[in-house]
Amino acid sequence: MPSEAPDAIPAATLIVMRDRVGGDPDILLVERAGAMAFAPGAMVFPGGRVDPADHAFARLLGCDDLDEAAARIAAIRETIEEAGLPIGLAAMPDAAALATLRAALRDGTPFAAALAAIGAVLAPAELVAFSRWRPDHSPVRRFDTRFYLARLPAGAPAAQVDGTENVRLCWASARAILADADAGRLSIIFPTRRNLERLALFADHAAAVTQARAIPVRTVVPWTEWRDGKEYLCIPDDLGYPVTAQPVGDVRRG
Numbered sequence: 001m002p003s004e005a006p007d008a009i010p011a012a013t014l015i016v017m018r019d020r021v022g023g024d025p026d027i028l029l030v031e032r033a034g035a036m037a038f039a040p041g042a043m044v045f046p047g048g049r050v051d052p053a054d055h056a057f058a059r060l061l062g063c064d065d066l067d068e069a070a071a072r073i074a075a076i077r078e079t080i081e082e083a084g085l086p087i088g089l090a091a092m093p094d095a096a097a098l099a100t101l102r103a104a105l106r107d108g109t110p111f112a113a114a115l116a117a118i119g120a121v122l123a124p125a126e127l128v129a130f131s132r133w134r135p136d137h138s139p140v141r142r143f144d145t146r147f148y149l150a151r152l153p154a155g156a157p158a159a160q161v162d163g164t165e166n167v168r169l170c171w172a173s174a175r176a177i178l179a180d181a182d183a184g185r186l187s188i189i190f191p192t193r194r195n196l197e198r199l200a201l202f203a204d205h206a207a208a209v210t211q212a213r214a215i216p217v218r219t220v221v222p223w224t225e226w227r228d229g230k231e232y233l234c235i236p237d238d239l240g241y242p243v244t245a246q247p248v249g250d251v252r253r254g
Contacts, residue, residue, distance in 0.1 A: 013047025024173035
């Protein structure tokens with residue numbers, strides 16, 4: 001198995017779930033713009049890099065685990081930036097306050113200052129740690145990404161794509177997204193596929209949270225091995241994933 005990649009870029013992403021009566025929960029995905037260096041055109045969960053300002057915010061909040069807190073802050077911030085969804089806040093801002101917050105983030109205002117300007121308070125404990133991935137195949141760009149679960153809050157506004165880094169968004173069940181990927185109607189990278197397969201096991205957000213809390217998060221570093229004359233990209237088999245190997249030739253990594 002590969003060793004740790006010390007140059008991995010810290011990142012965080014938010015799996016937003018919307019429960020449906022009589023059906024599998026919807027999950028929010030955004031399509032990355034074709035000009036992006038990483039995963040262009042792929043459907044991904046909202047998220048991005050953990051910035052130095054996220055660490056500064058975590059220190060301001062007096063958090064014990066600064067890396068974990070900064071990742072939660074980044075996941076909340078990126079979801080507001082990319083999809084206009086105020087998740088992980090103590091109270092739902094009104095439409096005008098949300099528009100002000102999103103515009104401030106677009107203009108480069110630090111998240112802490114942007115929240116203070118509209119009187120909003122962060123509630124990072126609302127996020128539930130789900131997984132952590134650090135693929136190390138890329139010689140150019142490697143990410144150490146923490147994935148969090150969140151329920152779409154009551155009264156949340158309609159999600160709105162940012163139109164820059166992401167060009168469209170969709171709500172669909174994990175099963176439907178996987179079916180569309182298999183049919184070639186959309187593209188997903190290896191970590192997204194594995195996490196969607198795991199999410200497809202759950203009837204609602206609560207079930208996903210129950211499993212997430214029962215399985216300690218351990219960093220997933222995929223590796224390759226040969227099986228019956230074919231090379232596979234593999235992950236551990238004790239982290240709740242129903243599929244733990246895929247032929248390398250069928251994998252999109254970035």
